[in-house]
Amino acid sequence: MEDNSSQLELIMSDLDEEAEGNRVEEVVTNRVHPSFIRSSQHTFSSICFMVTAALFLFAFGSLIGYVAHTKRDGGTPSCIESTSSEDVVQTETILDWSNITSLLKNKLTTSSIENSLNEFSSTSHQAGSPGDMEMSSKVWKKFTDFGMMPWTDSHFVKLHVRPTKGTNTVVFRNKTFSEPGYLAYSPTGTAQGAVLYAHYGQTGDFKSLQDLHISSEGKIVLIRAGKISFAEKVANAASVNASAVLIYPDPADYSFDEETSLFGHVHRGSGDPFTPGFPSFNHTQFPPAKSSGLPSIPAQTIRASTAAAIMSKMGGHDPPPEWASGSLRDVTYKLGGDDDVVSVDVNNDLTVTKIFNMFGVIKGFIDPDRYVVIGAQRDAWGPGFAKSTVGTSLLIELARVITSMIHEDGFRPRRSIVFASWSAGEYGAVGATEWLEGYLSSLNMKAFSYISLDGVVTGSVFKASASPLMYDLIESTLKEVSSPSDPSKSLYSQVAGNNWEVAVMEPMRMDDPTYPFQP
Incomplete structure (x- = not known):
């Protein structure tokens, strides 16, 4: 693998020279994160949903190109209006959805997806670990085999890892619970106080x-x-001046084992919180700083079993009725x-790390600098x-x-397509944010949209979060x-209710992988 953090700038400059006269004047930065949710079981039987997700993403990308074409040329593109053979090919490809679906169905098969799932499944690939490096090498090889001119972007970031000696612990009524899980970027140290259940x-x-006249000050807050x-x-x-927080998965919300x-992570933000606003390049000197979003x-x-052991012996007032709907074993809330x-x-x-x-x-054929x-x-x-x-x-x-459609079927994408494999996403989109911080001036000019594939298939109900500017395109794609x-x-016909936006669109929260790409 090449470690060349400047290669992106070189590629952009090269594309600029080839397409100086083909720029779209408007700068629009949008993103969409389609996902299928509502299920906690993730097996290879989800492959059919992955095919649908891929079709949706490709259709969505095609529609992005269609809208940009009409904005640029001042009307709906057609073969008659085209002034070159290249435009004719691109217009026909964009508008002929039946040809696109036919090509996709022939090339995007359940067996090919299953092979990829098998290849990229691993027991552990935490950011910066040997497992992560092994996966990155596989991605590099695939991009090379596809002729996609791969490059890498490296960063030295500060990540929290579990204690090198022992585990984090919780003590209740003289019983110590060693907890294997942890929350990155939590302050270290010991806190003690009365436990308070806060839903x-x-x-x-x-x-x-507060309405029940119960103070949270100095309490260890127990939260689902x-x-x-x-x-x-x-x-x-x-x-509300609590002294610490314990978070557990209630069986009413999650179906996995109580152990x-x-x-x-608990950073209210994205990226390396110790270089806020700056890319974490090697040997780069920054003034001492940290994100205001650190807790x-x-x-x-804590595990559900630990929460049950604590809550089964808790006293105090009864909670509001809806708070008592949990399913911890042998627990009266x-x-x-x-x-x-x-x-x-x-x-x-x-x-x-x-x-x-x-x-x-994949280089674009009409607007390669976008x-x-x-x-x-x-x-x-x-x-x-x-x-x-x-x-x-x-x-x-x-x-x-x-790439196969380009080489074998004459498909011509209008814009360049950059495929990005991020690391340290579990810590708050660290890899993606550091890349944005490092190349923000260029990306503001050239990055037209961002599509996230994180968690794209986790159930059977379609949900999405996106910039409002993308809503019409999402509706058309559905x-x-x-x-x-x-x-x-169609997916649209199966949307519940009369208002598709209410049924499908969700707010883009801080933990959404597309959050750092907002303008």
Whole structure:
């Protein structure tokens, strides 16, 4: 692999010279993150949904090109209006959706996707680990085989890892619980106080406690995972002067084993929080700084079994009725009393880690200096099947199919397509954010849209988060793509209710992988 952080600039400059007269005047930066959600089971039976997701993404990308063409030329493109044979080929390819779907169905097969899933599945590929490096080498080889001129972008970032000696611990009524999971960027140290159950830790939950005249000050707040990000939960707890936060997966929300550990981060932001606004290049000197989004109180994840052991012995007031709907084993949900004292000890290690982002490019035939970026997170806390493995496999399959369509079928993409494999996504889109910070001036001019493949297939109900400027394109694409459960119907026809935006679109939250790409 080549480690050449400046190659992107060189490629952009090269493309600029070839297409100086072909620039689109408007600068529009958008992104879309389509996902199928509502299921916690991720097996190879999801392949049919991956095919549908790939069709949706390709159709969406084609429509982006169509809209840009009409803006540029001042009307709907047609063969009659075209002034060159190259324009005729490109216009026909963009507008003839039946030809595109036929090519995709022939080239994007369930067997090819399954092969990619098998190839990119691994037991562990945490950011900067040997497993992550092995996956990056596989991505590099694929991009090379496809003739995509791959390059790498390396950064030296500060990442929290679990304690090198022992584990983080929670002590309740003289019993010590060693917790394998952890939350990156939590302050280290020990906190002690009465435990207080605060439902999901949302702002409204703490307001409900205030209405019950129950103070959160100095308390160890026990919170269910879900609804909002870990970082938001911890920030909400800190705002009411809690001393620490414990987060657990309630069986009512998650169907995995009660001994399953949770991993995540609590930085309210993206990128390396110790170089805010600056790219973490090697040997680059920055003034001492850290992100204002770092938490001020310790936070730790605990297993459902640990939460059950604590909550089964908690006293205090009854919670609001909806808070008692959890499914912890042998637990009657209580808010906790002053004598329910918990001690939390967090000893995560902060290390400087070298990470690699991997890139491959398909050069555009009309506007090569304008880019559609398609990205997928490569790292994961564990196997990461639903997020990193599926996303990386689809990234590779889309690259394979599009390059094949160009070389064998005369397909001509209007713009360049940059395929990006990010590292350290689990820590808050660190790899993607550092890349943006390093090349922001060029990307502001040339990056037209960003499409994320993270978690693209995790269930059977279509959901998406995107810039509002993309909503019309998403609606059009939903009407073009067939449902995987009933090919005779479009995805749009199966949207529940009369308002497709309400049924499909979700707000882009801070933990969304497209969050750092917002303008």
